[in-house]
Amino acid sequence: NAGVMQNPRHLVRRRGQEARLRCSPMKGHSHVYWYRQLPEEGLKFMVYLQKENIIDESGMPKERFSAEFPKEGPSILRIQQVVRGDSAAYFCASSPLPPLVGTEAFFGQGTRLTVV
Amino acid sequence: DAKTTQPPSMDCAEGRAANLPCNHSTISGNEYVYWYRQIHSQGPQYIIHGLKNNETNEMASLIITEDRKSSTLILPHATLRDTAVYYCIVRVPGGSEKLVFGKGTKLTVNP
Numbered sequence: 001n002a003g004v005m006q007n008p009r010h011l012v013r014r015r016g017q018e019a020r021l022r023c024s025p026m027k028g029h030s031h032v033y034w035y036r037q038l039p040e041e042g043l044k045f046m047v048y049l050q051k052e053n054i055i056d057e058s059g060m061p062k063e064r065f066s067a068e069f070p071k072e073g074p075s076i077l078r079i080q081q082v083v084r085g086d087s088a089a090y091f092c093a094s095s096p097l098p099p100l101v102g103t104e105a106f107f108g109q110g111t112r113l114t115v116v
Numbered sequence: 117d118a119k120t121t122q123p124p125s126m127d128c129a130e131g132r133a134a135n136l137p138c139n140h141s142t143i144s145g146n147e148y149v150y151w152y153r154q155i156h157s158q159g160p161q162y163i164i165h166g167l168k169n170n171e172t173n174e175m176a177s178l179i180i181t182e183d184r185k186s187s188t189l190i191l192p193h194a195t196l197r198d199t200a201v202y203y204c205i206v207r208v209p210g211g212s213e214k215l216v217f218g219k220g221t222k223l224t225v226n227p
Contacts, residue, residue, distance in 0.1 A: 045215070105215055
């Protein structure tokens with residue numbers, strides 16, 4: 001059973017470009033979470049999605065950031081018009097549906113975005 | 117905000133047991149205690165979780181006090197590869213609630 005797959009692992013974008021980060025959850029998992037980790041800081045929740053639905057986007061910046069988790073294919077975190085402050089590691093986690101006692105979320109290895 | 121309090125850093129000698137404490141005095145009856153760790157620049161790794169009974173797996177043991185207001189993660193024989201930031205999290209199990217990470221404990225295992 002493959003783990004959570006994130007790609008690309010490293011992404012370099014110039015200021016003003018778009019960044020698109022992909023996350024394929026573990027097989028059978030229908031819940032996806034995105035986290036951001038700025039250099040030397042902790043993990044900050046961004047958004048929680050189920051298939052085709054955004055459940056909690058309380059951690060998403062109001063502008064330039066969007067996320068989706070379509071019926072088919074990976075979850076996508078999109079950052080438009082990137083700025084240097086967007087440089088960070090972005091981690092995706094997944095957990096199964098339906099919720100079971102004691103289930104845990106599994107994380108991918110992250111995408112490191114560098115804005116130059 | 118995180119519902120847990122952990123010391124910012126700890127040191128441990130290689131081969132010795134590492135005991136990482138966590139306070140969660142406001143934990144509710146249906147919340148579990150989860151432990152994750154993040155080895156430098158990698159994605160967080162699940163370690164163990166429990167409700168009220170002590171738990172053990174191949175990675176670690178989790179000791180939860182009877183009043184459930186605190187817990188201790190035990191790595192019985194720490195190795196250099198256990199150097200990481202360890203996060204204690206309380207949550208209702210399942211996918212309906214996000215994991216909220218605090219600042220964790222930076223454990224350094226020394227040779």
